[in-house]
Amino acid sequence: MLIFDRRLSRHPSFARWSRRFPAAYAVTAGESLKDIGVFPKHVKAISRLAGPMASRRLTIVVAGGGSVGDFGGFVASVFKRGVRLVQVPTTWLAAIDSAHGGKNGLNVGGAKNQIGTIYPAAEIHVVRAFLETQGPERAREAAGEILKINLLKKIPSAKGDLWRSLPRVIAGKMSIVRRDPLEKSGVRHLLNFGHTMGHVFEAALSLPHGSAVGYGLVFAVAYSRAKGLCAAKDYEKIIADPLWSLFIPSRDYLDCLGLPPARVKGLLLKDKKRTAGDKLRFIFLKKPGQPVIREVGVDEILRELKRQKDLLRSVYG
Ligand SMILES: NC(=O)c1ccc[n+]([C@@H]2O[C@H](COP(=O)([O-])OP(=O)(O)OC[C@H]3O[C@@H](n4cnc5c(N)ncnc54)[C@H](O)[C@@H]3O)[C@@H](O)[C@H]2O)c1
Ligand SMILES: [Zn+2]
Known part of the structure; x- marks a missing residue:
């Protein structure tokens, strides 16, 4: 299952790639995605999409910046007591920092990363074509x-x-x-x-x-x-x-x-x-x-x- 930043589907190469997954869940990037209050709603939707798939056969692939990576990484670490995780960071910050090392986090009442696990991805793919759609301010x-x-x-x-x-x-x-x-x-x-x-x-x-x-x-x-x-x-x-x-x-x-x-x-x-x-x-x-x-x-x-x-x-x- 792919969990991805919906913004990325504007780019043809990403849209083509994302269609290869049997299930895909689009999210809106940002701190509100990491809010514990909206987490149950996301998990219900993800659970519906995963359907009867056995946890040992399920891999969650997370494509996006650090907020999507933190959210998706946390989902993978707790969904069905933990499923295989692959990170595809699409911001420079995520590619350099947040996708590596296994930390994820959700925010509680505006306080950042109060809930989280350390759950390293089985694989991390850094894809140049996905990174190069960013503006120069992201590089700074x-x-x-x-x-x-x-x-x-x-x-x-x-x-x-x-x-x-x-x-x-x-x-x-x-x-x-x-x-x-x-x-x-x-x-x-x-x-x-x-x-x-x-x-x-x-x-x-x-x-x-x-x-x-x-x-x-x-x-x-x-x-x-x-x-x-x-x-x-x-x-x-x-x-x-x-x-x-x-x-x-x-x-x-x-x-x-x-x-x-x-x-x-x-x-x-x-x-x-x-x-x-x-x-x-x-x-x-x-x-x-x-x-x-x-x-x-x-x-x-x-x-x-x-x-x-x-x-x-x-x-x-
Ligand atoms: N887990 C960790 O170790 C760790 C480390 C550092 C930061 N973080 C977390 O990372 C988050 C910040 O990371 P971020 O800046 O990547 O956040 P982000 O996911 O909010 O992305 C920033 C913006 O870039 C957009 N974007 C993503 N990929 C793009 C692309 N390829 N082209 C154009 N736009 C694109 C997003 O839609 C968003 O608007 C924070 O929540 C922070 O707490 C986690
Ligand atoms: Zn930092």
Whole structure:
């Protein structure tokens, strides 16, 4: 059975391919698809389509961006107690990040990914013809997650040719996932690099996830330098990365830094990686390939936000 983003059927090559499935279920992409409230309605429809098919013969193939992948991945993990799953990511973000590693999630009352499983796909097919129907803004969104993996794994970034950079970025993510597939040992936590502040910027300024992560990375790297964890020569190397220039200098980053401290504090305290009291596990970077995790207080993060804001204002006026 195919579960797919209905938007894709506009494209003849996708429409032709989708007709080969004995059953297909079209969904509308976006966060509302992941809402737990509409889940029963979807499961009933999927159940009707699957009919009497035995679970051991059923494979669910999910084609779409991250929202469809998260929804379909969750369906496959619980439908008839779990059926075979194949992912066909069709956004750059899904192709680089969300289709790999097995995480899925549904939203509860607007809070993201509160319900979910870790259920890796048996196969993941990244199809160039399906990806190339995306507009350029989607590529910029993906750049944040690419920069994250490249900095974590010391992979040189290539600006522009996303298709060619895919294999190395995917392998980079999977090398981290494989060390901690069920997110038990803490290694997988490294994939949250740039996300502590990224999630704050995303929520407060309604930025696309990948762009917010890009600004979160800029924040984390500048913070690493300020704390003396990252040496000047390594910092120079990082900021010479061609993807870096997509995020800074920019008006958006100044808006991120200019958020009211009370708002930032409120959002930081909701962070899943919060430890005791007002402390968070923050991911710093010593140099490309060498992340370090340190516990920091929320007030220290707020001071760093102000420091960067004052510095950037003095540079850009
Ligand atoms: N499971 C994970 O590990 C993981 C990781 C990162 C993000 N996510 C989730 O992924 C989601 C965001 O991913 P996304 O941006 O891919 O979301 P999305 O599925 O909402 O897709 C974004 C937009 O692109 C459109 N689209 C999809 N494929 C297209 C194509 N080939 N051509 C043109 N348009 C196309 C969609 O219709 C939608 O409008 C969020 O829900 C996030 O929580 C999950
Ligand atoms: Zn992310």
